[in-house]
Amino acid sequence: MTTVNVNLMLSHPLMEEILASHRDHAGGDERGWAGYRGHAYRVFNLARALVDDGDNRDEKLAIAAAFHDIDAFRSLDYLAPSIRTMHAWLCRTGREAWAEELAVVVAQHHRLIRYRGRHATLAEAFRRADLNDVSQRLVRSGLPRDHVRAVRESISVGRFFTRTVPTAIARHLVRRPLDPLPIVRARRALRQTGHEAAQW
Numbered sequence: 105m106t107t108v109n110v111n112l113m114l115s116h117p118l119m120e121e122i123l124a125s126h127r128d129h130a131g132g133d134e135r136g137w138a139g140y141r142g143h144a145y146r147v148f149n150l151a152r153a154l155v156d157d158g159d160n161r162d163e164k165l166a167i168a169a170a171f172h173d174i175d176a177f178r179s180l181d182y183l184a185p186s187i188r189t190m191h192a193w194l195c196r197t198g199r200e201a202w203a204e205e206l207a208v209v210v211a212q213h214h215r216l217i218r219y220r221g222r223h224a225t226l227a228e229a230f231r232r233a234d235l236n237d238v239s240q241r242l243v244r245s246g247l248p249r250d251h252v253r254a255v256r257e258s259i260s261v262g263r264f265f266t267r268t269v270p271t272a273i274a275r276h277l278v279r280r281p282l283d284p285l286p287i288v289r290a291r292r293a294l295r296q297t298g299h300e301a302a303q304w
């Protein structure tokens with residue numbers, strides 16, 4: 105995957121609109137929500153460096169980034185709920201045509217190995233971007249070092265990884281110990297949200 109020269113975007117109208125209208129998904133964890141916002145902007149900016157411009161790249165990545173972990177505050181089994189939340193917004197705003205592609209992007213974003221299926225251009229860039237941030241850049245994901253440094257220095261993720269996600273993991277393991285890793289179940293999430301055709 106080649107890299108693209110991009111300037112940082114620290115604000116995007118769609119990201120702002122989505123985060124503002126879905127604040128209730130934080131369940132009152134305001135600091136966690138601020139951290140999630142930072143993580144979403146980091147992933148957005150990292151992914152932009154892995155996809156050529158065109159085909160509404162920034163709009164689609166902004167939407168996927170805003171929604172990709174949005175229901176992590178409620179449960180660790182949040183892929184399907186996040187896709188449903190995104191789907192409802194896409195329908196409300198006349199963007200249903202993007203629903204399948206963005207469902208794949210969200211469903212596959214925790215995959216640990218390369219994704220080669222349908223909509224791989226955006227899904228693979230997004231997966232790499234998220235993995236770079238979640239791994240604290242241990243996994244470089246083919247991203248330019250300078251860009252990663254600029255993104256991390258400009259955008260804080262607060263306590264999203266140190267409190268919000270660990271809390272969701274702990275709560276989940278107590279409630280559903282036999283399903284320890286729902287966050288990697290991309291096919292299940294696509295099936296549950298009516299996107300069976302895009303499983304591969």
Ligand SMILES: [Fe+2]
Pocket residue numbers: 143147172173234
């Ligand atoms: Fe994420």
